[in-house]
Amino acid sequence: MKLIVGLGNPGRIYIDSRHNIGTSCIKALAKLYKIHLKKNNHTFSLSGEGKIAGKSVILAAPLTFMNLSGLAVRGLLKKYKIDLDDLLIVCDDLDLEFGRIKIRPAGSPGGHRGLKSIIDSIEKQDFCRLRIGIGKPQDNMDAASFVLSAFNSWERAEVKDIIKKAVDCCRVWVTKGITESMNIFNKRSLKENE
Numbered sequence: 001m002k003l004i005v006g007l008g009n010p011g012r013i014y015i016d017s018r019h020n021i022g023t024s025c026i027k028a029l030a031k032l033y034k035i036h037l038k039k040n041n042h043t044f045s046l047s048g049e050g051k052i053a054g055k056s057v058i059l060a061a062p063l064t065f066m067n068l069s070g071l072a073v074r075g076l077l078k079k080y081k082i083d084l085d086d087l088l089i090v091c092d093d094l095d096l097e098f099g100r101i102k103i104r105p106a107g108s109p110g111g112h113r114g115l116k117s118i119i120d121s122i123e124k125q126d127f128c129r130l131r132i133g134i135g136k137p138q139d140n141m142d143a144a145s146f147v148l149s150a151f152n153s154w155e156r157a158e159v160k161d162i163i164k165k166a167v168d169c170c171r172v173w174v175t176k177g178i179t180e181s182m183n184i185f186n187k188r189s190l191k192e193n194e
Helices: 018-032 066-080 114-123 143-147 152-177 178-185
Strands: 002-006 038-040 045-052 057-063 089-094 101-104 128-133
Touching: 002 018, 002 066, 002 128, 002 152, 018 045, 018 057, 018 089, 018 128, 018 143, 018 152, 045 066, 045 152, 057 066, 066 114, 066 143, 089 114, 089 143, 089 152, 101 152, 128 152, 152 178
Parallel strands: 002 057, 002 089, 089 128
Antiparallel strands: 038 045, 045 057, 101 128
16 A cells, blocks of 8 residues: 655635645645545544555645645555555655755655655655656745745746646655656756656
8 A cells, every 4th residue: 555645724815826736736645646645633634545546545635834734744654554665645845946846765854844844744755756846936025935836827827837847756656656656756947857
């Protein structure tokens, strides 16, 4: 059984924010693979079980705020008895250019509060993470305001394809593993992946 968790903030005002692209990816996976997500108070998340290309998966989106994501992930790991090798976290990344995706088998939080919360909660950092580039703030905008802002009009036109690419990466991770996923998706731009 694999567990894919997409990070974001709860509430309607955050739905289309840059910080919620991980949650958007989970919702796209759920729609594509017809996995019903429902609220689970024990794991502080929306979650659902199903199959991706014949492999059993749990999809989840924490209902905690980003900096408390670890509560949800720890609860999900415990409830479903998931090994860290079978966990993939999907999140936004300020340090990747807009539209680039990168998957890694482990690493530091790199300033991401959701990843930091998970690492602090489970006391390990050796779990896979798929980071989706959201670009950097312009015009002296602070990082906190930037990640909570919506994509601009030209970015919105690209977001659907970026999420589609992330969804495809999740499918490859589930079916072929981390090495194959890195070989295919860790390239410099969307164009190179096509």
